[in-house]
Structure formats: C-alpha cells, structure tokens
Amino acid sequence: MSEQETIDWQVTLDQRGLRLDQAVTDYLQKYSRSRVSDWIKKDLVTLNGRVCKAKYKLHGDEQVSITIPATIEVESQAEPIPLDIVYQDDDLIVVNKPAGLVVHPAPGNLMGTMQNALLHHDPALNLVPRAGIVHRLDKMTTGLLVVARTVEAHCALVAQLQNRAFSREYECVVSGVMTGGGTIDAPIGRQESDRKKMCVTDKNSKEAITHFRVIHRFRAHTHVAVKLETGRTHQIRVHMAHKRFPIIGDKTYGRGVRLPKQADAETINFLQQFGRQALHAKTLGLEQPITGEMLEWTAPLPDDFAKLLAVLKADSDEHSG
Secondary structure (H helix, E strand, C coil): CCCCCEEEEECCCHHHCCEHHHHHHHHHCCHHHHHHHHHCCCCCCEEEEEEEECCCCCCCCEEEEEEECCCCCCCCCCCCCCCCEEEEEEEEEEECCCCCCCCCCCCECCCCHHHHHHHHHHHHHHHHHHEEEECCCCCCCCCEEEEECCHHHHHHHHHHHHHHCCCEEEEEEEEEECCCCCEECCEECCCCCCCCCCCECCCCEECEEEEEEEEECCCCCEEEEEEECCCCCCCHHHHHHHHHCCCCCCCCCCCCCCCCCCCCHHHHHHEEEEEEEEHHHHHHECCCCCCCCCCEEECCCCCCHHHHHHHHHHHHHHCCC
C-alpha cells in the first residue's frame, strides 16, 4: 500500500468534450475507470476546486486535483524483466525498449510488460501515476521512452509532452520510393469498423502532424527520418500508410510485402520474414523536469533494423548501373 497522495493536473484543449471520469482514467492509466468513478463519487476529485459528477464534460482549461486514497494497491506487479536503461537520475529514467515488449499491462496481458519491469527496478514507482510512464511505443516498435520517478517529475514531463516540448525523432523503412520529404497534417481517429485500428478521418479525430525526410532511397523502399509534432496512437504508421508508403512489416496498416524486381532469394526471404514494423524511436530530447537542463539521448538502430538496411543496400548495389 502507498501513502495518500494528491495529484494536480491541468486539462488540455485536446481533452475538451471528454467526460471527467474518462479523462482522469486516461491520465492515471494504472487505475480502472470504475475505481476513478468511485473516487469522484467520494469527492476525491475536484475541478477548479469544486466537486463534479463523473459525466461532467470538460471544457479544456480546468485544473483537476485527484486525491488517491492510502488503501489503494497498485494493480501491476513487479517482475525481474531486464531493461536497457540509457540514463537515470533522481527524477527520471530513459529506457531503450526492445521489440516485443508491451509498455502497459492490459486485460489479458497483465504481466511481462515494461511497467512490471520498472516496478521491479524501482519499487518507489508504485507512488507515481502509470508507474512513471509518460508516453508509449507500440509493442513491436523499438527505441526511447522516458519514465518519471516522482509525482512532481511526472506532472512536469506530462506538461512538456502536452505542450509539444519533447523532441522525438524516429527512423523507419517504408515500401515505395519517396521523391522527397515533407509534412503530413492529417487528423487521426479510430476506425468505426475496427476500434483497435486508427485512420485519417475528420470524424471524432485529433490533430496529427508528422514531419519526414528521406535518408536513403533503395530500389523499392525508402529509409526515412520522422519527427513528431503531435503524438497520436499509431501516428507514424497511419500517416505513412495514408501517403501510400506503409512501413515494412506493418501487418496492421501495410498491404503485404513489396519486393524489388529480380531480387535474389536471400533478399526475398529476408523481406518476407521481417516480423515487425521497421520503426525505431531513435532520438529523445526534453527538459529535465526539476533542474530545467536540456537533455537528449540517441539509441542505435536495433540489429534487425540494421540488417534490413544492409540487405536493401546490397540489393541496390547489385542492380546499380
């Protein structure tokens, strides 16, 4: 059990129209919506200093104060799962996440996540919302994530993220040969036919902006650098597919394997067997939440991603001229 704690949080314009219980649950993801609703009924959640009903619709500029009772137990358990820790100080941890590691527990997948690993690495994260996790990467995406070690640091980092103060740069390999870089400004929302999938849509969507540039062109693929201005669910994957350049290995938003003409058997086999989306969160920059120092980290490309680039280069070299 943890001691009672109070968390103060500023609602953003992106959350306008959400119910109070929904917004609080989204913010404190390690607690269920029913538990949050119970706190609201017990006047443990206030909006601009006043109690409200769970169904209150947010305007987007309120100050929320959440008192978490001392009797609440964290719903995640600690597990001795190895973590590739790039950096840590008293306020934050930066992790280089491997492919296959889920960030948050979810129904049917309560163990074996990065959150379980973090609670083993630092049990004090029990006292921090979401066990300190500030943002996410998809299960099969690799790269850098920041984790707050205190409630104060968590609030400050969430505010930076909401104010788009994080610098997040990715690399990916897409099917198709791009002529140049650019910006994709296309809102993203959930597909009506499949709520687990996202799409570019004007209906019930949020602003999504992705900047990209070409690193290298191959015969049938392109190595691309991507910089996020917003951070919507599956944003890079959805935007690349929307532009008809789906990421290699993306079984959700891709359209099958694209093969270079007259490629040899080794190249064909490698591309067909590449088992995940070729997407890596390479660089992360932010302001240290307590000292204000600007910090930046870079994670090298994982072995499978580097091998993919080598295979595509060898194929291009073989067919050049």
